[in-house]
Amino acid sequence: MSTVRSAVVVGGGVAGPVTAMALRKAGIEPTVLEARPAGAEDRGVFLTLAGNGIEALRVLEADRPVLAAGFPTPALTLRSGTGKRLGETAIGVPLRDGTTSRTLCRADLVRALHDEAASRGIRVERGRRVVGAVEDSAGVTAVLDDGSEVRGAVLVGADGVWSTVRRVIDPDAPAPRYQGLVGTGGYARGVAVDAEPGRFEMVFGRRAFFGYVVAPDGEAWWFANVPRPDEPARGELAAVSAQAWRARLLDLFADDAGPATALIEATPELEPMSALHAVPRLPRWRRGRMVVVGDAAHAPSPTSGQGASLAIEDAVVLATCLRDHPTVPSALARFEALRRPRVERIVRWAQRMNANKAAGPVGRVIRDAVLPLVLRAPGAAKAQRSMFEHRVEWEPRTA
Numbered sequence: 001m002s003t004v005r006s007a008v009v010v011g012g013g014v015a016g017p018v019t020a021m022a023l024r025k026a027g028i029e030p031t032v033l034e035a036r037p038a039g040a041e042d043r044g045v046f047l048t049l050a051g052n053g054i055e056a057l058r059v060l061e062a063d064r065p066v067l068a069a070g071f072p073t074p075a076l077t078l079r080s081g082t083g084k085r086l087g088e089t090a091i092g093v094p095l096r097d098g099t100t101s102r103t104l105c106r107a108d109l110v111r112a113l114h115d116e117a118a119s120r121g122i123r124v125e126r127g128r129r130v131v132g133a134v135e136d137s138a139g140v141t142a143v144l145d146d147g148s149e150v151r152g153a154v155l156v157g158a159d160g161v162w163s164t165v166r167r168v169i170d171p172d173a174p175a176p177r178y179q180g181l182v183g184t185g186g187y188a189r190g191v192a193v194d195a196e197p198g199r200f201e202m203v204f205g206r207r208a209f210f211g212y213v214v215a216p217d218g219e220a221w222w223f224a225n226v227p228r229p230d231e232p233a234r235g236e237l238a239a240v241s242a243q244a245w246r247a248r249l250l251d252l253f254a255d256d257a258g259p260a261t262a263l264i265e266a267t268p269e270l271e272p273m274s275a276l277h278a279v280p281r282l283p284r285w286r287r288g289r290m291v292v293v294g295d296a297a298h299a300p301s302p303t304s305g306q307g308a309s310l311a312i313e314d315a316v317v318l319a320t321c322l323r324d325h326p327t328v329p330s331a332l333a334r335f336e337a338l339r340r341p342r343v344e345r346i347v348r349w350a351q352r353m354n355a356n357k358a359a360g361p362v363g364r365v366i367r368d369a370v371l372p373l374v375l376r377a378p379g380a381a382k383a384q385r386s387m388f389e390h391r392v393e394w395e396p397r398t399a
């Protein structure tokens with residue numbers, strides 16, 4: 001049985017507020033420290049929350065506001081740049097009550113989680129950037145960039161792909177790995193798109209990848225992944241004007257079937273182009289009373305559609321381990337043992353999907369021939385099930 005009473009959670013993205021709610025349920029009082037000031041979230045990218053992530057939120061009774069912020073996206077169609085249908089697949093399986101995967105803006109997801117945490121009286125401090133942490137026998141002290149300190153019995157790094165806590169735990173931690181793709185996206189109205197609302201269309205274009213889905217109100221939400229072998233230098237993508245990116249995207253998709261160019265043209269503002277990174281295998285997730293969760297521990301490439309769901313699963317499992325184990329280090333060891341195999345399997349799968357997106361001319365021909373067979377293979381269905389049908393639970397006990 002745990003004697004842990006307090007926790008510092010670094011990061012208030014997806015994993016942060018959910019970890020805080022899970023810790024509270026386990027009888028541990030959390031303080032969340034988020035670097036961004038209040039009101040800094042713009043609409044930003046959208047993401048899909050899978051059934052396993054929704055079920056993990058249900059464990060905490062925090063699923064309703066999140067579901068309300070998005071719309072159902074139960075399935076997707078894969079196409080080649082010529083418009084040929086390569087295959088169709090469900091995005092997971094519906095939950096027992098019929099709920100399916102939801103797509104929502106990341107900012108709306110974060111807002112819903114923060115509102116829910118606030119309604120439970122959880123303390124979230126914004127504009128608070130952690131720059132280090134010092135551990136002693138009784139707890140951990142987080143050090144902030146203004147020199148102030150916050151202390152808890154355990155420190156959870158939920159600070160995303162560029163995690164500071166990861167480096168506090170292990171100064172030799174590998175840097176996030178560039179995925180060979182840069183990405184952007186946007187929201188467009190007024191384009192007649194031949195697609196069922198809520199059904200993703202994923203197009204392996206001749207020169208870049210394009211995905212889109214029509215929301216129930218008719219707005220089309222889209223994203224583009226552009227292969228780029230060498231990692232862009234810091235600031236390089238931001239130095240290119242939005243107008244130049246738009247022109248480049250229109251050129252890249254000019255020869256492809258589908259509405260990509262119409263949607264790009266109709267989008268008032270493109271999301272900033274950014275390089276896609278992953279954290280495929282982090283050697284150390286924890287040290288003493290410190291641990292990383294979510295993207296800080298294991299960022300899959302966005303292609304997986306699982307990053308947020310895995311972060312939410314982590315939160316629940318971590319809280320149950322801290323609840324059940326007599327010491328913080330033993331709880332964190334159990335957490336890692338329970339989570340590492342699953343998340344690394346999914347990260348590897350996403351890596352293979354990325355390779356398809358960045359295929360050259362020969363790879364493209366092979367992919368277009370092979371993908372329909374792969375999608376129909378029994379192994380693919382099994383992999384999907386292990387990803388989406390996994391359930392984290394509050395009971396039984398982990399020790």
Ligand SMILES: Cc1cc2nc3c(=O)[nH]c(=O)nc-3n(C[C@H](O)[C@H](O)[C@H](O)COP(=O)(O)OP(=O)(O)OC[C@H]3O[C@@H](n4cnc5c(N)ncnc54)[C@H](O)[C@@H]3O)c2cc1C
Nearest residue numbers: 011013014015035047048130159160294295305306307308
């Ligand atoms: C383009 C794109 C598309 C994606 N699509 C999907 C999808 O469809 N489905 C899906 O499940 N996932 C998707 N993901 C991944 C998903 O967004 C992440 O896996 C998820 O946000 C991870 O949550 P997190 O809380 O671990 O990290 P984040 O959401 O990144 O939150 C980390 C938080 O920590 C804060 N922070 C950072 N450093 C500090 C510090 N030193 N001190 C205090 N605070 C700090 C940050 O400001 C941030 O708020 C996508 C990602 C991208 C980029």
